[in-house]
Every structure is written in C-alpha cells, then in structure tokens.
Amino acid sequence: MATICATRPALTTDQKAPSQLSINTSQAGTPRAIPHKYLPYCSPGAARSSDTPPASPPSPSQSIETTSILYPPDGFHKINSEPPVYAITAEKLSQAIDHLATQPLPSPQQVFPWLHGLHAENHLQSAFFVARKKALRRTPKCLRGLTIVKAGGDLAHSKLKGAIAPEELLAPCQAAKDEKSEPAAEFLDPDPRDGFNVRNFQIQACKMATISDIVVYRDSKTSREEAERLARRLARGQAAWQRRLDGFLPGSRQFNTFVISDDYEFIETDRPELVALDSEGCITGKVTDFFHHERVEMCTMSAPSEISPNVWLGSTPDPTLAAGNPLCAQANLADFDLMIEANDIAQVPDNKAFQILDELLRQKANSTLAENAIPQLEFPGSGAIMPPTWSQAEVDGLLATCEWVHQQAHGHPFEQRRRDSKLSVASEVDTDGDNVMQTTDSGKTGKRILIHCADGYTESSLLALAYYMYAEYVPVHEAWLQLHRDKNRNFFAYGSDVALLRAIQPRILQASPKHCGDLMQLCPPVPEWIDKMDGSLPSRILDYLYLGNLGHANNPGLLRELGIGQILSVGEQVLWNQRSEMWPKERILFVDHVQDNGVDPLTEEFPRCLQFIENGRKNGTKTLVHCRVGVSRSATICIAEVMNELGLSFPRAYCFVRARRLNVIIQPHLRFTYELLKWEELQCQKRGKPLRRELEWASVAREIAAMNKPYSRQN
Structure with missing residues (x-):
C-alpha cells in the first residue's frame, strides 16, 4: 500500500553544511548522488602525434605575474626559525585574500598545460600536451597562490574561505627517528601517474599549494601547539618540494608559512567575511558555496507553479533555502491541502489509500485535524513503471490516481459513471455491476494539490504528464510540449515514461472528463520529432x-x-x-x-x-x-x-x-x-x-571536483 502521512515532517531553518565540502574525506563524508543525474563521457577529440605538440594559441600581448602582500614576509613576527614560520592576524589575512582577488589571472597560455597535471611517468598525458617541448612541463613563474589549511582537518564546521585539510596536501605522516625530532614532511605529488584527463579538478588545490604562501588556522578544539606543529611540517614539506623542483637556484621564488594568531571565535566575530561555515557548521552566506548555490538555483528554477486548476508541480518545499534567499521562490506549505511526493521506492496507491486520504481531508475541512497538518501521498517516481513489463494493476493505479486528484482539485465527484471499469480501483459497484457515484464532504471548493519531488523535474514527471493528459485531454507529445513551453516547466522525462504513456494514451484520453465521445481523437497522429527523442528536451x-x-x-x-x-x-x-x-x-x-x-x-x-x-x-x-x-x-x-x-x-x-x-x-x-x-x-x-x-582558481576547481565526485565511475 502507498505511504500516507497526515503531516509533513518539521524542517529546521538552520543551513547545516553538507559533509561533501571535503573531497578527501572518508566515503561516509562524501555527498550522495542525486538520482537520475550523470556525468556523460566527453571525447577529447582527435589524438595528436607524440612527435607533434598541440598547436599553441597566439602568445598573449601582456604577461601577467601574480604578486602577494605576504612576500617578502617583512613586518611579520617570526615564531619559528628553522623552518621559518610567521604569525599573521586575521585582518592581514583578509587583506591578502582581497589583494589576490583583485589581481588579473595569468593568461591560459602561461599556466597550461602545467595545470592539467604532467607527471614524468605519465607518458600518455605528456605526449599529448608536451611531446618534445619539455619547457612546457616547468612550473609557471607567473602564478602564485594563497592556501589556507585547517589544523585538525575537520571542515564540517569552523571553515574559512578556501580552507583545505592537511591530508589534501601532505603525504601520510612518517614516524620521527627520535622523540625530539618531528615527523617527516612531504607534499603529495598531485600529478596523475597514468591515464589521460583534461578534467583533473581534484588535483588543483594540492597543485596550487606547491606555489602558494600557506596560512594555518585552528578552531577551539585544536591547540595552538598543534597548529604550529602543522605549520612547521608544511614549511619543511614546501621547502623540500621546491628543492626537488629547482634546487633553490638563484632567482627561484620563495614561499612562506604563517599561523593565524587570532582565535577562531575572534575571526567569526570580527572578520565574518572570512567565514564559510561557523562553529556550528552552518553556512554563513559570506562565501560562495557551490553546493548550496546549485540547490538554490535548482529550487528557484523548479519552484511550484500551477499546471492545471488547483494542481501544482514543483520541487519539495525547503524552508532552509527560502530563508535568506529572496530569489528562491519557495511555496508556502500552508497554501496546499494535499501533497503528493513522487519517489523511487513508493508503491502505486490503492483503494484503501484513497479512503484514508478522503478521511484526512474531511477532518482537515472540519478543522478536526491539526491546523498545520497536510495529508501526504507517495507515488512511484518516473521510470518506476517500465514497459513492456508493467502490470495492469500499475496502470490502473496510475489512472485512478489521476481521477482522484482531479476530483479533489475540482471539489466534486465525477458526475457520470466511469467509462472504464478497470479504472475503478477506488470505486464501489451496485448490484447491477455499475459504478456507484462517489460523494465527498469537501464541498465545492477544490483542494490545492502539490505534486513534488526533490529536484522538481524528474521523479514527478510521469504523474505530472499523465495527469495533464487526463485533465486537459491532450496526447502525450502535446502534454510534453505544453508543460515545458506554455506552463514554463523544466522537466526530464524518461523515454520509458513516454513509451508507457503512448501505449495507454487511448485509456487516459477516454477517461478524461473533457472527452466528448470522438473516438478519432483518442489516437491522434504522432509527430515525427517525438520518435527521434532520447527522452529529454534540450x-x-x-x-x-x-x-x-x-x-x-x-x-x-x-x-x-x-x-x-x-x-x-x-x-x-x-x-x-x-x-x-x-x-x-x-x-x-x-x-x-x-x-x-x-x-x-x-x-x-x-x-x-x-x-x-x-x-x-x-x-x-x-x-x-x-x-x-x-x-x-x-x-x-x-x-x-x-x-x-x-x-x-x-x-x-x-x-x-x-x-x-x-x-x-x-x-x-x-x-x-x-x-x-x-x-x-x-x-x-x-x-x-x-x-x-x-573564489580563487584552487577553490573553484576543488568545489567542482567535490560536486562531481558522487557521479564519478571511480566511486
């Protein structure tokens, strides 16, 4: 039986940070993939001869070199001499970040193909991008970054703008030779050793850290000693990396390591522009967060709208997004009398489900149900009823749901006997076998109904298309176009959904309250364009x-x-x-x-x-x-x-x-x-x-990598 509940679970208004902010955490800390989304394969195009490097674009008219107010470190208090580590205030860090954000980036020709990742042992990648031009493998001298590392590494709270965990940069710690010695420090080699990839977003934060000044900070759970110990490791690791790269040759650049002297509580209060997540793990809104912003855009795009009288289609209302996001047009839950959620694990409603809902709606109309209670119904998501193996009961249930929703939306029972007895999963019959007229206590005022799902455009598409066909008396291809073009709904329909609806289209149209008896209209010509479709509109x-x-x-x-x-x-x-x-x-x-x-x-x-x-x-x-x-x-x-x-x-x-x-x-x-x-x-x-x-390049790349990781074939 379909799941029914009388009230919608309470939603907190705190914008808790998703655990997916770190791309180098355990599997439990990675984001869950949104159903139905996928990363398609993109061909890199024609292969190039290993003897012929790719044609380079024209050289930029002006070379740009990134500067930093942290170099040279004059004026900063040195808290450790060997390796050198300096103290920095939150105010000075804010100035350094602002300085970097206002500088033009070097041209793509100056930093590529180095940013792609060119490992000496990755012959495939090197042959494609470098061939015999070994100079292209050199670290660009024009690029300089700023890397912020959180001591302790827990980025689920107390996260500063662009911060990464130590394990994203440092190789696993090796034991010290004696008690007085500190553990060895070595940077991870970010460049992939094998394979060909032009989307190595996951290496950029580590790669940029090798050419960055590094700032370490801590939260209230981490001691100052631990933060300084991490800073010393990072300073030694970066010095070793640079020696390996160019041996500290004359003119080679120097990078510095700093520890923030201010407590995190002070930063949160006096420098809120630096705080991405507060000490409770809530998004502050001061720093662009890709996950949160994508969700806001998704819900703005798929905000509920009326597709047929009193029937609305949209994403599941989320007050956590509406709060503080005026552009995120979220529907008021109190505006709806009934909510139908489409999801992959739901069952097709049966007669008992409709009877329970009728009673709940009657209680709500008579004010005997809690004021904020909204009856809920679940329905199978798109792709759940698969041709050619669908059962007759599933199709009957789909049609019965459309009829029941229409009755509730229009505030009256179906005013004639059902034409299709197979539709009557919620009806009774008299002694002559005829369907009995259904009555309700809902009066003539129609109920406002929201058909919804998490993203607002996928799992609810099957029910939305079927109901629109039924209520408006249009074939599936017209329903598809009208919902998108005239009702301004962006949605995705599986090819299997369209195949199912095309197969049962005569039954849906014959049962429609707008059907006037013309049998020729039940099987209208199918346009050529629909046969060429893969299930999605552009x-x-x-x-x-x-x-x-x-x-x-x-x-x-x-x-x-x-x-x-x-x-x-x-x-x-x-x-x-x-x-x-x-x-x-x-x-x-x-x-x-x-x-x-x-x-x-x-x-x-x-x-x-x-x-x-x-x-x-x-x-x-x-x-x-x-x-x-x-x-x-x-x-x-x-x-x-x-x-x-x-x-x-x-x-x-x-x-x-x-x-x-x-x-x-x-x-x-x-x-x-x-x-x-x-x-x-x-x-x-x-x-x-x-x-x-x-956001700077390393943060942008890291956010994109984290967003794509749940859909990667490697997981």
Missing part, C-alpha cells in the same frame, strides 16, 4: 537560450515546436541539410576547430557566438547551443552568455547553468573553466567595475 537556460546535444540539433521538428530558430554548433555540425525559410544560412553558425581536448581555446569565439545569440533574441527567436554531448564546449558558451547577460560571477553562472541542464551534469574542462574566470575579468572591465573574484 535544456532551457534562459528564455531565449537552450543548451543541448547533437541529437537535439538534428531534430529540426522539435526545435520548431520549442520556438528555436537558430542553431549554434560548437565543433560538431548538424547532419541534416534542410534549408528553408525557417533555417536560412544566417541562422546557423558553426564554430569549427574546437575539440574538447584541453588545448583548443574558446575565448576568442565568445564575441561572435554571443552576438549571434543576441541577433536571434532581437529577431524574436531562440537559439540552441550544442556540441556533441552538450556539457563542455556548448556549456561554456552558455555560461559566458549568462555572465554577460545577468552580470553573474563565474561561480554563480556555473551553478545557474548546471542546475538548468537538469539530469546531465555540465563539465567544461580545466582550460575552459580557467578561460571563464578570465572572461569574468573582461566583464568587470566592460561594466566599469573593479575586479574582485569571489
């Missing part, structure tokens, strides 16, 4: 901008239905040759010579791509941006457009697009991501604003 990023794959681009019928009149192909051409008034030459732009290989730049293409999108917008048409999979090259263009149009920083634009790509996780590779950080600098210049990055 993703609506902005009203005039869609992001999709090559399959979407090769489905012009679908594009026309969505009002898409322009195609921007990044590195992958459409396969059809149709040229008509709908698709004149000037409405198709092909960006050639851009592979997803970590070498080919894309920044130079931003101006003409964005101008092409803008031209379509001015002409009242939408643009589809696509590559092969729709997650890297085309996603990069869409992020650049969001930054340009909405004035968002890269981290916020990344989360904006990631949330709206629905079940497919975007993954621009390292170079594209770095180029987008440089694009942010150009956006600041364009708007006459001073540059101030929200």
Whole structure:
C-alpha cells in the first residue's frame, strides 16, 4: 500500500553544511548522488602525434605575474626559525585574500598545460600536451597562490574561505627517528601517474599549494601547539618540494608559512567575511558555496507553479533555502491541502489509500485535524513503471490516481459513471455491476494539490504528464510540449515514461472528463520529432537560450515546436541539410576547430557566438547551443552568455547553468573553466567595475571536483 502521512515532517531553518565540502574525506563524508543525474563521457577529440605538440594559441600581448602582500614576509613576527614560520592576524589575512582577488589571472597560455597535471611517468598525458617541448612541463613563474589549511582537518564546521585539510596536501605522516625530532614532511605529488584527463579538478588545490604562501588556522578544539606543529611540517614539506623542483637556484621564488594568531571565535566575530561555515557548521552566506548555490538555483528554477486548476508541480518545499534567499521562490506549505511526493521506492496507491486520504481531508475541512497538518501521498517516481513489463494493476493505479486528484482539485465527484471499469480501483459497484457515484464532504471548493519531488523535474514527471493528459485531454507529445513551453516547466522525462504513456494514451484520453465521445481523437497522429527523442528536451537556460546535444540539433521538428530558430554548433555540425525559410544560412553558425581536448581555446569565439545569440533574441527567436554531448564546449558558451547577460560571477553562472541542464551534469574542462574566470575579468572591465573574484582558481576547481565526485565511475 502507498505511504500516507497526515503531516509533513518539521524542517529546521538552520543551513547545516553538507559533509561533501571535503573531497578527501572518508566515503561516509562524501555527498550522495542525486538520482537520475550523470556525468556523460566527453571525447577529447582527435589524438595528436607524440612527435607533434598541440598547436599553441597566439602568445598573449601582456604577461601577467601574480604578486602577494605576504612576500617578502617583512613586518611579520617570526615564531619559528628553522623552518621559518610567521604569525599573521586575521585582518592581514583578509587583506591578502582581497589583494589576490583583485589581481588579473595569468593568461591560459602561461599556466597550461602545467595545470592539467604532467607527471614524468605519465607518458600518455605528456605526449599529448608536451611531446618534445619539455619547457612546457616547468612550473609557471607567473602564478602564485594563497592556501589556507585547517589544523585538525575537520571542515564540517569552523571553515574559512578556501580552507583545505592537511591530508589534501601532505603525504601520510612518517614516524620521527627520535622523540625530539618531528615527523617527516612531504607534499603529495598531485600529478596523475597514468591515464589521460583534461578534467583533473581534484588535483588543483594540492597543485596550487606547491606555489602558494600557506596560512594555518585552528578552531577551539585544536591547540595552538598543534597548529604550529602543522605549520612547521608544511614549511619543511614546501621547502623540500621546491628543492626537488629547482634546487633553490638563484632567482627561484620563495614561499612562506604563517599561523593565524587570532582565535577562531575572534575571526567569526570580527572578520565574518572570512567565514564559510561557523562553529556550528552552518553556512554563513559570506562565501560562495557551490553546493548550496546549485540547490538554490535548482529550487528557484523548479519552484511550484500551477499546471492545471488547483494542481501544482514543483520541487519539495525547503524552508532552509527560502530563508535568506529572496530569489528562491519557495511555496508556502500552508497554501496546499494535499501533497503528493513522487519517489523511487513508493508503491502505486490503492483503494484503501484513497479512503484514508478522503478521511484526512474531511477532518482537515472540519478543522478536526491539526491546523498545520497536510495529508501526504507517495507515488512511484518516473521510470518506476517500465514497459513492456508493467502490470495492469500499475496502470490502473496510475489512472485512478489521476481521477482522484482531479476530483479533489475540482471539489466534486465525477458526475457520470466511469467509462472504464478497470479504472475503478477506488470505486464501489451496485448490484447491477455499475459504478456507484462517489460523494465527498469537501464541498465545492477544490483542494490545492502539490505534486513534488526533490529536484522538481524528474521523479514527478510521469504523474505530472499523465495527469495533464487526463485533465486537459491532450496526447502525450502535446502534454510534453505544453508543460515545458506554455506552463514554463523544466522537466526530464524518461523515454520509458513516454513509451508507457503512448501505449495507454487511448485509456487516459477516454477517461478524461473533457472527452466528448470522438473516438478519432483518442489516437491522434504522432509527430515525427517525438520518435527521434532520447527522452529529454534540450535544456532551457534562459528564455531565449537552450543548451543541448547533437541529437537535439538534428531534430529540426522539435526545435520548431520549442520556438528555436537558430542553431549554434560548437565543433560538431548538424547532419541534416534542410534549408528553408525557417533555417536560412544566417541562422546557423558553426564554430569549427574546437575539440574538447584541453588545448583548443574558446575565448576568442565568445564575441561572435554571443552576438549571434543576441541577433536571434532581437529577431524574436531562440537559439540552441550544442556540441556533441552538450556539457563542455556548448556549456561554456552558455555560461559566458549568462555572465554577460545577468552580470553573474563565474561561480554563480556555473551553478545557474548546471542546475538548468537538469539530469546531465555540465563539465567544461580545466582550460575552459580557467578561460571563464578570465572572461569574468573582461566583464568587470566592460561594466566599469573593479575586479574582485569571489573564489580563487584552487577553490573553484576543488568545489567542482567535490560536486562531481558522487557521479564519478571511480566511486
């Protein structure tokens, strides 16, 4: 029997930090993957000869070198001489972070391919990026970072901006030779020893730490002695790394290690701009958090909206997001009389479930149920009823649920006998075998019903599509389009859901209260575009901008239905040759010579791509941006457009697009991501604003790695 509960569990308003903030913790500390999302494989493009290094883009007109107010360490109190460790105040650290955030980054040509990770024993990676140009393996002298390490390593609370745990940087501690000696200190080698990867986001924090000044801090649970001991280890480890790299040759750079002299309680009170998580583990909102911001964007995008009279569709209401996020339009729970949650473990409701709900709704109408109690019903999530193995009981239950929801939403029973006796899982029959008219005590006022799921667009799609077909008397392909196009819902439907609904479409339409008896309308012609679909629509990023794959681009019928009149192909051409008034030459732009290989730049293409999108917008048409999979090259263009149009920083634009790509996780590779950080600098210049990055490169890469880790094949 389906799960029913009278009240929705209370939700705390504290924004507790997810445990996934660290990517180097135990398995229990990693985030759980959101069902239905996945990391698609992105081909790096054509392989290159090991004798021929990749063609380099033109050299930048101006070389940029990062500076630090922590070097030289003049004016800082030295608390240890060998190795040298200095004391720093929270105020000075804040100034150092601000200084770094306002400096332009070196050009991509200056820091790649070094950032990709070039291990001497990884011949595949080195052959692709370096070949015989060994100079490309050298550490770039233009780059200098600032790494913050928390002594104790527990990042679930008391976390400063960009902080990492010691084990993300230091090799496992080896025992000291004697009691007076301190344990050996050695940095981890971040570069992968084997394999080829242009998305080594997980190595960037460690890699940048090798060319950074390091600041150690502690919380109230960690002693000052332990923090200073860690600082000494880090100082020795970095000195050993630099000796191995260049042997402290004349002119080689020096990096310094510091310990914050202020207690964490003081930092939390006097320097709140540095605090990402407070001592209780709650997000402060002072530091951009990718996990939290993606969730806010997801819930904003899929906030509940009415799809049919008194029936709403949306994400599960989350007061923790609504609090302090005015842009996150969360529905008021008190606005609904009934909530139906779609999830993977639910069972199809039966007659007893509807009877219980009828009684709960009657008690609520008579004020005999607790004032804040909202009856709950669970329904199987999308993909749970699989063709061709679905049972008749499952289909009957789906149809019966649609009918029962419609009755509740309209405040009256079905005013005629059911036409399909198989539908009547909740009905009684008289002695003649006819269905008995159902009565309710709910009066004529319809109940407000919310169909919801965690993300607001996946698990609830089967029930939403079926109900819309039933209530509005439309075939499945029209329901799909109308919910997306007319009701402005972004949602993902499995191909199996569409196949099921197409198979039972005549039963749904015949049972519809709007059915007028015309049997010809029960099996309308199926448009050609629906047979070419893989179960998903292209993703609506902005009203005039869609992001999709090559399959979407090769489905012009679908594009026309969505009002898409322009195609921007990044590195992958459409396969059809149709040229008509709908698709004149000037409405198709092909960006050639851009592979997803970590070498080919894309920044130079931003101006003409964005101008092409803008031209379509001015002409009242939408643009589809696509590559092969729709997650890297085309996603990069869409992020650049969001930054340009909405004035968002890269981290916020990344989360904006990631949330709206629905079940497919975007993954621009390292170079594209770095180029987008440089694009942010150009956006600041364009708007006459001073540059101030929200997060530095190492933090951005670490956040992306942590977000993607639950979906990695390695887990």
